[in-house]
Amino acid sequence: MHSFILDNNVLIKYPQNRTTPIQHGISMFERDFKKVFQSSLKETEQGDNATIVIRYAEEDEPVFHRQESYSIRFIKREKTVMHVVGSDDLGIIYGLLHISNEYFGIDPFWFWADLEVETKEQVRIPIKNYASIEPVVRYRGWFVNDEVCLIGWKPEYPPTEEVWYPVFEALLRCGGNMVIPGTDLPKHGIHFHLASEMGLWITHHHAEPLGAEMFLRAYPGEKASYKENRERFEQLWEEAIIKQKDKKVLWMLSFRGQGDQPFWDFDPSFNTPEKRGEMISYVINRQKELIEKHVENPVCGVALYGEISELYKQGVMKLPDNVIKMWADNGYGKMVSRSQGNENNRVPALPDLDDKGLHGIYYHITFHDLKASNHLTMFPSSSTFILKELQNAFHHQADKYLLLNSGNIRPHLYQLDLVSEIWKNGTTDIDSHLDSFINRLFSTCQEEIGKIYKEYATCTVSFGGYADEKAGEEFYHHPARIIIGHWLTGSIAKRAEKLGWVPENRTFDEQVSFFYQKCTEGLENWAKLKKKCWKVLAQLSDKEKTRFRDQVLFHVELHESGCLGFVRLCKAFFSFKEGNYPVAFVWASKSMAAYSMGVDTLRKSEHGKWKNFYRADWLTNIQSTVDNLDTLRKYLRVFGDSPDFFLWYKEYIMPETEKYIYLENTHREPLSDDDLAQKLEEKFLENGTI
Structure with a gap:
């Protein structure tokens, strides 16, 4: 089959009296052309010397009778001319974008996935008339x-x-x-x-x-x-x-x-x-x-x-x-x-x-x-x-x-x-579509990345009795903040009504235990999937590493850090109920650190043009969860370390030789929450308390 050749010598004729939508479509097409051929598209007002003619359908053409449709026709006189024929404004726009996608290689998500455009000296298009299909959904x-x-x-x-x-x-x-x-x-x-x-x-x-x-x-x-x-x-x-x-x-x-x-x-x-x-x-x-x-x-x-x-x-x-x-x-x-x-x-x-x-x-x-x-x-x-x-x-x-x-x-x-x-x-076809999507984003490791996409849905937490009740990342944040608020207001003797949607719960303790169980199971799954992500990441080029982090690892990390943060929050509550306040303080601090990893994930994805993209994370609001944990651990420190905020240091960390001879009027500065949590954690790990 003969080919119609597009290169930087193309002359294009547009419709007269262009509408605003048509002008936007032309702007997109010309920008695509310039990316591919590294030169501007040349316009002509004469149909006789045009390489491409963009026009509305005439009444005797089939596409005329179909809304928002287009055809691509090749008309041969002295030379072959490609006609992009639209039934209306959207028809013409879709026709131009079809050429961009099918032949220039401009992906629909080139902007959102940071996809580079391959430059070319020429593009060959089969000389075969084409008509758009009518979409199933109007x-x-x-x-x-x-x-x-x-x-x-x-x-x-x-x-x-x-x-x-x-x-x-x-x-x-x-x-x-x-x-x-x-x-x-x-x-x-x-x-x-x-x-x-x-x-x-x-x-x-x-x-x-x-x-x-x-x-x-x-x-x-x-x-x-x-x-x-x-x-x-x-x-x-x-x-x-x-x-x-x-x-x-x-x-x-x-x-x-x-x-x-x-x-x-x-x-x-x-x-x-x-x-x-x-x-x-x-x-x-x-x-x-x-x-x-x-x-x-x-x-x-x-x-x-x-x-x-x-x-x-x-x-x-x-x-x-x-x-x-x-x-x-x-x-x-x-x-x-x-x-x-x-x-x-x-x-x-x-x-x-x-x-x-x-x-x-x-x-x-x-x-x-x-x-x-x-x-x-x-x-x-x-x-x-x-x-x-x-x-x-x-x-x-x-x-x-x-x-x-x-x-x-x-x-x-x-x-x-x-x-x-x-x-x-x-x-x-789900498998064929996934293969195609991944091949558009990544040049290597497509099979491994495809398995990660499929496995993602098997890792999400099932929180109810129906197949569709699968958790997104808000599962780790809104309920966690409800639990913290319920706890800090001294209401733990009764269940949290805002968590009444949690299945089969009668008490607040049972509500906390529900999230502990679900997130413990989820954490294991997400940790395994994250290891697979890191294995793939090591094999990608630098540009594709960034894309993989943004489009795949990003999601896994938000789930894993959320699960980990929630598990640790629940452990803080369990320790609190047992009256073990220093351990509860450590778990709350560790929970805060885990949730902070989610904030770090957002920040890592804000490179280049994406600077501040997640600045307005006001709905999931990971930072708010971190702040709530900070409030919780300050509250917990009141239980036993107040009023001097030196008592836990003295009891658990201070060398035995110092405990009974230091002078009250010269004792050292109280540790910050972070420093105290770190030192207590080291001590509790050493003696097997946690």
Whole structure:
């Protein structure tokens, strides 16, 4: 087969009257071209001498009738010319990015994985017409949620184009077409505007229906009750509609409550499912009326999130026709209702097979729930688990929309890539996909690295009775801080209600023992996996060592240090209960040191352009756990070392020859917590106390 050759002599002709999305697509393509060929792409306005022609489809071309599609055609006259033909703006953008990926070798995550681009003198493209496939999922994209790392990465707030552009670019390169760009960010930020400029559909957080200002932010001090403040709520909604009416918007109809809580938590008059369902139904239908007042043929969805899906299942809600009903997983990838507080009803969160209409899903590969979720680390269950859940959702006709919680992007590249394959094709071969993903990131040790990725999900702690209840790194931090707080407030005689979700616990001692058991088991698994990581690391080049640390070892270290810190915290508690306060102090100090290793892991990953990337670790908040341990050990030192804070030194460390002859008015300076802990540990190790 003959080849079409691209080199630095290429002349390209673009469409006249370029739209803003097309201009962004061209900018990405030209930047890719310059990286590969080390020269700028030359533009021509004459189609006769062009090497590449970028254009919209004509009416007699098949791609014309398919939204967001493209074809690549080779037309031979005096010379062969490659035509990149798009049905619309996104079609052209996808066509350009297909060439970048397939032939230039520009990876969708080149920015996020620090992948170098190989320079070339020429690129050969088979002269064979190509047409894009129609993705299985019509609306597919990311919810950039709990995005504190993106917020804290640079000093400017809200984040600027420097932060958002690589996010939206990666989404486009993954074939996405829709985004919720951030959570409750100031409305003057660039995020919505830039996403729309780049050709993406905009949709909304279920807690911010229609993208409107939150009521209490617009009307501080007023009661956030639609029943009492209907006109003000509707004014906010209509203002948001008017502001967005000329953009591509998938309007999210919802009425949950302020601060992402059910409205009936603040209005006890809604005390039955029927009353709640009636109010939600009325509001959703009213929102759709307001949209239709300003927008012709709007695309609308309804968020059946949390308890709202339960009301829908109970048949107490009346939804408008022709809206996409959005079902959500529980945060751990299972399509059941998420837990609320200590309740975990696990109501199936998929439409019945005979539930006609349009359906889609909101799915988490990263989550934040103050319990056991993964925010900084990779999804804790297997890729096979994700595939089965998504395929089951598609089987239930929930394939019109797939919104993926993408978090801070950088820690979640593997699962983001996996789901992009599934939303295009409806399935994937897990092993082949993993091999391909790893080969894109590493040039050696691919088989060993693949085994580590697979083993990762077998190492995560199972904290409940269901297969999806697998722990992310928050499992080691939020519960640990709850235990410390419960302990320090003198409440250990009763169980910690905030840990009521822990299975089969009746007392605080049993709650602590549960975490001790789980983290002890987990620690052994993570230590073994870390050894395998270090073995691979020794065989990689310097650049690939850094990438392996950031994309693989990073996650293992956060789990291992978290497990180790929690085990030591539990040992501190057990020693405290026995009245062995110096040993409890040592274990608390050792726990603090282990958790500090997690902070070190974050800092090591902040090289080059990633400086300060984890500065805003406010959700898992490893540093807060370290600080809590510091408070705990100071508290423990009061038990027996107070008031002079010299007594433990005298009892355990001071030479016997000095103990009875030193003078009280000249005794040495009290040791710092760190120094005392180190010396006590040495003594206790020597005599077998620990």
